[in-house]
Each structure stands twice: as structure tokens, then as C-alpha cells.
Amino acid sequence: MPSPGETVPFLDPLPGRSGLTSWIFSTDHKRIGMLYLWCILTMFAVGVAIGVLMRLELIAPGRTIMGAQAYNAMFTLHGVVMVFLFVIPGIPAAFGNILLPLQIGAEDVSFPRLNIFSWWLYLTGAVLAVTSLFTGGGPPDTGWTFYVPFSERTTTNVSLAVVAVFILGFSSILTGLNFITTIHRLRAPQMSWGKLPLFVWSLYATAWIQLLATPVLGVTVALVFxxxxxxxxxxxxxxxGDPLLYQHLFWIYSHPAVYIMIVPAMGVVSEIIPAFDRKSIFGYKAIAVSSLAIAFAGSLVWAHHMFTSGMSDTAVLVFSFLTFVVAIPSAIKVFNWVATLYKGSIYLEPPLLFALGFIFLFSVGGLTGLVLGSAGTDIHVHDTYFVVAHFHYVIFGGTGFGLFAAMHFWFPKIFGRMYDRKLANASWYLLIGGFNMLYFPMFLIGLMGMPRRYYDYLPMYQTGHMISTAGSWVLVAGLVTMFWGLSKCLRGPRTVGRNPWGAATLEWTLPSPPPHLTFLDPPDEVPSPYSYAGVKRDA
Amino acid sequence: MHEPHKDYLGDKFGMWLFLFTEILLFGGLFLLYAIYLHRYPAEFHQGGLELSRIFGAANTVVLITSSFTVALAISALQQGRRGLCQGLLAATIALAGVFMVNKYFEWSAKIAHGIYPGSSEMAQAGGTNIFFGLYYVMTGAHGLHVVIGAAILGFCMLRIGQGRVTAEDFGLLENGGLYWHLVDLVWIFLFPLFYLIS
Structure with a gap:
């Protein structure tokens, strides 16, 4: 006779244990993942709102809706909220938590109590970051990079903000530590390294970056404090003292951090493409190893953020060369995904659409990264809107679309219901159109010399800024459509079977939603994660 | 009934990963030290002369002894000698206290001589200011770790008293001991870098 924990879906309360405390003190990785998911989506909404206000200010030259100081605070907050509260924890802490143990056939992560502690740290950091807006000498106005000497002198509330970043970093470290230990120790006996789903490989590479890079950020922001x-x-x-050393220490973390942001999204894409293509992934080993290669090479390129800061020419050349090296494993992934699509039997479902959106936008972002990585051209476009466009193509077009893909792909698994397919498709068109309308003009005005982080500009940039601001409205319409299409399906009977997509990784062998207790005993058989022969759809 | 999963190796694995992060945290500070030593060799030499080697050496002996007592405490617990283990842990925590009291006297003496961040003497003095700035930040960060380490060992004592950490299940104490050795190890590097640099 199975216990209630083995039959009741994890979203529903167990007998005698219900209410808020059964969530916020839960040690169940699935519930913790959901806590993260709601938090990061809330933070995303905050970040988007700030971004839209910034775009509105920039619709015309001069003061439109806010002054210089308010604008400085806005771009700082947009950066801090999006980077530290949304993108970095985004896929690993939310979907990683929910799926990692399921995909390796484990009961939970190695340290479940540490896991909920990490979420509490995240929540504390988020609350402190938001508090820093309303207390002290006003919201921080340094940009999310907290560059010295300004961050040491400004009278705004930088102190509280860096404490928040320190705590968020601690949360990220503990999640990484937990995942590495889990992947080493708790794989099902038959789950060899060569059978790990590629999402798990990407989480593994990400976790090492989180573990090894984040402490340096911790000590750096502690020094600012x-x-x-x-x-x-x-x-x-x-x-x-030497202000350049701050920049080195900051980017020793913060460049690897962009790989914390993007690598898990690459893992999501590696899961979705073969599943909607009915074809085994092309170059499994190359994709798995390239995640590790990105993690390794990505830790050696930080000073390409500092080409105009006054480093020696030798340092500039070395870091420029290493930056080009990182492009190789990223390109390996893109080529392997495309090769997987070749001659596949493609089902153009929303998750695949978002994954394809990822490939396209990430490629644009990645290739323009080379323009920034080569020292000569960087001198021209450094600190212009070209950088803003590049970064948003990689992180919003990459990680953001990766997250949207994950939300649609695993929605039926997590909620046991199907999202509204028509709205999902419509939202994709709005998002991809709005996205390019919003960010592509930034490449052009950046090349023309529009500097970033200004609330005002010369009239020559107005056309670009106007198109961009209009694009932000289309993008928001897309986001509203997408979240409407998902949230309207949160109620109603749970009708989805175990495996609506006919995917072959282990989480699809469980009921949708999975029960509270999963894989109390490791699965007897662990199939190859991308071999679809004999895998039946169960919608 | 499903048995709770106990993974001794996994617990140790996680602890070692955590120790890596601590090393990297101090690594950022050591990096600053290395670069500033390269830039201000004369001032670092002069600064080192002003620190008390007697205090520094005494604290080094105190910490190494405390690492020894914590190692003995683990062995004692593994042999089932609970009282001895708790006595040794108490000795370790007492040694941590001695270290902090020493540190207090050392810092007070420096501050009495006008050597502290923001003092009028220091602000002008370029390399010397950096040397003592790093001295306060790095030994301060280390001192904080001594306090945290002592608290962890105190928690281990409590758990041993409750019978939750035993001769069969000693992972928590071992991990506490590992943390304590890390605290010790960081000091082994700090001592020559500040006190013996001249």
C-alpha cells in the first residue's frame, strides 16, 4: 500500500500538512523549485516594468518622464533585479531544482535543508535589494556593476544593495554546491555520465561556475561595503589604491556569471530540439563537453570588459584572444542543434518555437559579441548601445527565450495541464517581432555612437530610440499574451498523461504532476535520454 | 517504511566544495595583497616591522594547537569516548577565545598608535595605508571565520551532548573539524605575509 506521499501530486497538500508553511519550509526539491519560479517571475515583472519606463523616457530627447537621477536609479535597479534576482537564479534554481533529481532518478538533492535555506537567502537578498530603493539616501545610482570610486562616494543606498548582492551570491553558491554533490552522488545506479540528460550536464557546468566564481564577487562587494x-x-x-583592481575582481565573477545565465538555457534547448524532432541528439558528447569547455574558458576572459580601462596592450591582446576561444564551444552547440534538426521529423510546437528563437537570437548576440571581443572594434563601440543590444540578444534572447521554452516544455509535467497552444504561438510571434524591433535599432545607434546609461541624447538618434520604444510595447504585449496563455490553464482538471511530448528522459516516466515522493527507489532501467525508439506518447 | 538516506561521502564532498569557496573568497584578498606587494615592496617591508612578531607567533602556536585538539576530538568520538571528545572541543573553543583576545590587544595597540583606516597618519601614506588596510581587512575576515568556526564546534558539542552525533555517525563533527583546519590554514598564510615579510 503506497503512502499518500507517493500518490498525491506535489502541488496538492498532504493530509495534515497544508497551507503556506508546507511550501516555505518544504524540503521537497519540486516545491522549492516552484517557490523560486514564482519569485523569479515576480522579479521579472518588476525588471520589465522598470525597463519599459526607461524606454518611455528615451522616446524623445530631453526630459520626458524622469530626470537624470531617477534614470540612473532606474538602470541600476533594472540591472540588479534582472541579473541577480531573475536571470542568474532563473533556470538553475527554478527548473534545475524541479528537474535535476527527476532526470537522474534521485529522490531529492543531496542537501534538502540547505536547499530551502538557499531559497530563504534568496528571499532575504531580494527583500533587501527592494528595501534599498526606499531607504537611506535614495535608490543606488551606480549601475549594477558598482564601479569604484563612484560606488564608494555616492550618497545613495549602495551599502544595502551590496549586502543584498552578497547574500544572493551565497544563495547561488549553496545551490551550485548542492547540485554538484547531487550529480556525483545520487545518480541512479545505471545512470552513467554518458546517459545524463544534457540539461543535467549544463546544470553541472553551471554549478561549478557558481561555486568557483561567486565567492570572488562576495569578497568584492564586501570590500565596497x-x-x-x-x-x-x-x-x-x-x-x-587602484580602482582597476576592483574591475578585475568584479569581472572575475561577473563574466563567468553570464555563462551561469546562458548555459542552463542551452541545456533546455538541447532537451527540446531532439524531443520535437523525433531524432536522437546529434553530437551528445560534443554538447556535454562544450558546456564544461564554456565554463572553463569563460573563466579566463573577464578583462574583455576593460579594454578601455587602461590595461597594458599585452593584457588586451591575451584577453581578446581568449574571448574568441569561448566562441568555439558555443558554436559547437549551435551547429549540433542545427544538425539534430536536419532530416528530423519536426513538430513545430511552442517549446520548439522558443528553442528556435533562442538559436536565432543567441547567434546574433554571440556574433556581435565577437565585435566587442576584438580589441580594435571594441574601442569604438565600448559603452555604447551596441553593448546594450549585444547583451540583451544573448541574455534576453538567449536565457529569456530558453526560460520561456522551458516553461512551455515542462508546463504539462509540472501542472498536469496543457497550456493554450494558440496563445503560445501568437505570443511567440509578438515576442520575436517586438524583441528585434526593441533591440536591433540599438546596434545601429550604438555604431553611430549613442552612449549607454544616458537619459538624454542628440536628435540624430531619435528615430532609432523611437522604434526601440515602440518595440518595447510589442514585446510587453507578447509577454502578456504568453503569461495569459499559461496562467489561464492553471485551473481545471488535470488531464495530461505522463509523457505528452514522447520525450525519453526520466521525468516523463512519472505522473503529471509528479507526486510528493518520487524515485524512493532508483529506477531499474535507465534508457538513453535521446533514443525515441519504443517511447510512446501519453497525452 | 522508507529509510532516510544517509550519504557520508556525499556530506564530505559537499563540505570540501564549500571549503573551495572559502579559499576563493580569501583568494580575492590574497590577489590584492600580491599586486600591492609588487607595487609597494618598501612600504610592506616597513609595515611588517611595525607588527608584533611575538603576538603573531603566539597566535600561530595557539591555532595550530587548536587544530591538534580538534583532530584528537574526532578520534576520541570515533573511539566512543564522548566525555574526552567534548573536553577536547571545549579546549579548542577556549583556544579560539585566546586567539581572539590576543587579536584584540594587538589591534588596540595599533589603533592607539594611530594606525587604523581613516586616521590622519594613514590617509597620506600610500603603500603603508594599503599594507595596514589589507592587514585589517584580511585578519578581520580571518577573525570572523575564527568566531564562526568556534560557533560550529560549539554546535557539534551540543549535538554530541544530545546523542545526535555519535561514534557511528560522526560526519558533522568531521566537517566541523575540516572547517576549523581551513581557518587554521588561512592563518598559516596570513602570518608570514604580514608578520615575517620584512
């Missing part, structure tokens, strides 16, 4: 408190002067030239 100490400098503001005590004024030691470790980065202050007047007191013998």
Missing part, C-alpha cells in the same frame, strides 16, 4: 563604512582606500588612488 567596508570602503563605504571605513574608507580604507584599497581602491582609492588618493590613498594608494
Amino acid at each position: 567596508i570602503e563605504r563604512l571605513l574608507g580604507i582606500g584599497l581602491f582609492d588612488p588618493a590613498k594608494g
Whole structure:
């Protein structure tokens, strides 16, 4: 006789344990993943709202709806909220938590209590970050990079914001630690490294970056805090310090961090493409190893953010070369995905649409990254809208679309219901159109010399800014459509079977939604994750 | 009934990963130290002369001894000698206290001489300011870890007293001991870099 935990879906309360506390103190990886999901989507809404306001300010030259100081606070908040509260925890902490143990046939992560502790740290960091807006000397106005010497001198509430970042970093480290240990120790006996789903490989590579890079950010923002408190002067030239060292320490974390953002999304795409293509993934080993290669090479390129900061020419050349090296494993993935699509039997469902959107937008973002990575051209476009466009193509077009793909792909697994397919398709067209309308003009005005982080501009840039602002409205319409299409299907009877897509990884062998307790005993048979022979759809 | 999953190796694995993150956290500070030493060799030499080697050496002996007592405590628990284990842990925590008291006297003496961040003497003095700035930040960060480590060992004592950590299930104490050795190890590097640099 199975216990209720083995039959009741994890979204529903167990007998005698219900209400809010059964969520916020839960040690179940699925529930913790859902907590993260709701939090990051809330933070995404905040970040989008700020972004739309910034675009509105930029619709015409001069002051439109806000002044310079308010605009400075806006782009700082947009960066901090989007980077630290949405994108970095986005896919790994939400979908990673829900799916990692399911995909490797484990009961839970290695340290379930540490897992819920990480979420509490995340929540604390989020609350502090939001509090920093309304307390002290006003919202931080340094940009999300907290560059010295300004971050040490500004009277705005940078101190609280860096404390929030420190705590969020701690949360990220503990999640990474948990995932690495889980993947090493809790794989089902037959789940060899060569049978790991590629999403798990991407989480593994991501977790190592989280673990090894984040402590450096921790100590760096701690130093900013100490400098503001005590004024030691470790980065202050007047007191013998060197501000460039801050930039080095900051980017030693923050460049690898963009791979924390993008690699899990690549893992999602690697799951979706073969599933909607009815064809085994092309180059499994190459994709798995390229995740690790990105993690490794990506840790050696940080100073390409500093070509105009006054480094030696030798350093510029070395970091420029290493930056080109990172392009190789990224390209390996793209080519393998395309090769997987070739001669596949393609079902153009929304998850695949979003995955294809990822490939296209990420390619644009990745290739324009080379323009920034080569030292000569970077001098021209550094700190212009070209950088803004590049970054948004990679992170919003990449990670954002990866997250949307994941939301549609695993929606039926998590909720046991199907999303509204028509709205999902419509939202994709709006999103991809709005996205390009919003960000592509930024490449052009960036090349023309429009500097980033200004609330005002010369009239020559107005056309580009106007198109871009109009694009932001289309994009928001797409987001509203997409979330409407998902949320209207959160109610009603659960009709979806175990495997609506006919995918071959282990989570699809479980009921939708999975029960509270899964894989109490590891599965007896672990099939190859992308071999579709004999896999039946169960819609 | 489903048995709770106990993974001794996994627990140790996770702890070692956490220790890596601690090393990287200090690594950022050591990196700053290396670069500033390269830039200000004379000032670092002069600064090192002003630190008390007696205090520094005494604290080094205190910490190494405490690492020894914590190692003995783990062995004692594994042999089932619970009282001895708790006595050794208490000794370790006491040694941590001695270290912090030493540190307090050392810092107070420096501050009394006008050597502290933001003091009028320091602000002008370029390399010297950086040397003592790093001294306060790095030994301060280390001191914080001594306090946290002592608290962790105190928690282990509590769990041993409750019978939750035993001769058969000693992973928590071992991990606490690992953390304590890390605290010790960081000091082994800090001591020569600041006190013996001259």
C-alpha cells in the first residue's frame, strides 16, 4: 500500500500538512523549485516594468518622464533585479531544482535543508535589494556593476544593495554546491555520465561556475561595503589604491556569471530540439563537453570588459584572444542543434518555437559579441548601445527565450495541464517581432555612437530610440499574451498523461504532476535520454 | 517504511566544495595583497616591522594547537569516548577565545598608535595605508571565520551532548573539524605575509 506521499501530486497538500508553511519550509526539491519560479517571475515583472519606463523616457530627447537621477536609479535597479534576482537564479534554481533529481532518478538533492535555506537567502537578498530603493539616501545610482570610486562616494543606498548582492551570491553558491554533490552522488545506479540528460550536464557546468566564481564577487562587494563604512582606500588612488583592481575582481565573477545565465538555457534547448524532432541528439558528447569547455574558458576572459580601462596592450591582446576561444564551444552547440534538426521529423510546437528563437537570437548576440571581443572594434563601440543590444540578444534572447521554452516544455509535467497552444504561438510571434524591433535599432545607434546609461541624447538618434520604444510595447504585449496563455490553464482538471511530448528522459516516466515522493527507489532501467525508439506518447 | 538516506561521502564532498569557496573568497584578498606587494615592496617591508612578531607567533602556536585538539576530538568520538571528545572541543573553543583576545590587544595597540583606516597618519601614506588596510581587512575576515568556526564546534558539542552525533555517525563533527583546519590554514598564510615579510 503506497503512502499518500507517493500518490498525491506535489502541488496538492498532504493530509495534515497544508497551507503556506508546507511550501516555505518544504524540503521537497519540486516545491522549492516552484517557490523560486514564482519569485523569479515576480522579479521579472518588476525588471520589465522598470525597463519599459526607461524606454518611455528615451522616446524623445530631453526630459520626458524622469530626470537624470531617477534614470540612473532606474538602470541600476533594472540591472540588479534582472541579473541577480531573475536571470542568474532563473533556470538553475527554478527548473534545475524541479528537474535535476527527476532526470537522474534521485529522490531529492543531496542537501534538502540547505536547499530551502538557499531559497530563504534568496528571499532575504531580494527583500533587501527592494528595501534599498526606499531607504537611506535614495535608490543606488551606480549601475549594477558598482564601479569604484563612484560606488564608494555616492550618497545613495549602495551599502544595502551590496549586502543584498552578497547574500544572493551565497544563495547561488549553496545551490551550485548542492547540485554538484547531487550529480556525483545520487545518480541512479545505471545512470552513467554518458546517459545524463544534457540539461543535467549544463546544470553541472553551471554549478561549478557558481561555486568557483561567486565567492570572488562576495569578497568584492564586501570590500565596497567596508570602503563605504571605513574608507580604507584599497581602491582609492588618493590613498594608494587602484580602482582597476576592483574591475578585475568584479569581472572575475561577473563574466563567468553570464555563462551561469546562458548555459542552463542551452541545456533546455538541447532537451527540446531532439524531443520535437523525433531524432536522437546529434553530437551528445560534443554538447556535454562544450558546456564544461564554456565554463572553463569563460573563466579566463573577464578583462574583455576593460579594454578601455587602461590595461597594458599585452593584457588586451591575451584577453581578446581568449574571448574568441569561448566562441568555439558555443558554436559547437549551435551547429549540433542545427544538425539534430536536419532530416528530423519536426513538430513545430511552442517549446520548439522558443528553442528556435533562442538559436536565432543567441547567434546574433554571440556574433556581435565577437565585435566587442576584438580589441580594435571594441574601442569604438565600448559603452555604447551596441553593448546594450549585444547583451540583451544573448541574455534576453538567449536565457529569456530558453526560460520561456522551458516553461512551455515542462508546463504539462509540472501542472498536469496543457497550456493554450494558440496563445503560445501568437505570443511567440509578438515576442520575436517586438524583441528585434526593441533591440536591433540599438546596434545601429550604438555604431553611430549613442552612449549607454544616458537619459538624454542628440536628435540624430531619435528615430532609432523611437522604434526601440515602440518595440518595447510589442514585446510587453507578447509577454502578456504568453503569461495569459499559461496562467489561464492553471485551473481545471488535470488531464495530461505522463509523457505528452514522447520525450525519453526520466521525468516523463512519472505522473503529471509528479507526486510528493518520487524515485524512493532508483529506477531499474535507465534508457538513453535521446533514443525515441519504443517511447510512446501519453497525452 | 522508507529509510532516510544517509550519504557520508556525499556530506564530505559537499563540505570540501564549500571549503573551495572559502579559499576563493580569501583568494580575492590574497590577489590584492600580491599586486600591492609588487607595487609597494618598501612600504610592506616597513609595515611588517611595525607588527608584533611575538603576538603573531603566539597566535600561530595557539591555532595550530587548536587544530591538534580538534583532530584528537574526532578520534576520541570515533573511539566512543564522548566525555574526552567534548573536553577536547571545549579546549579548542577556549583556544579560539585566546586567539581572539590576543587579536584584540594587538589591534588596540595599533589603533592607539594611530594606525587604523581613516586616521590622519594613514590617509597620506600610500603603500603603508594599503599594507595596514589589507592587514585589517584580511585578519578581520580571518577573525570572523575564527568566531564562526568556534560557533560550529560549539554546535557539534551540543549535538554530541544530545546523542545526535555519535561514534557511528560522526560526519558533522568531521566537517566541523575540516572547517576549523581551513581557518587554521588561512592563518598559516596570513602570518608570514604580514608578520615575517620584512
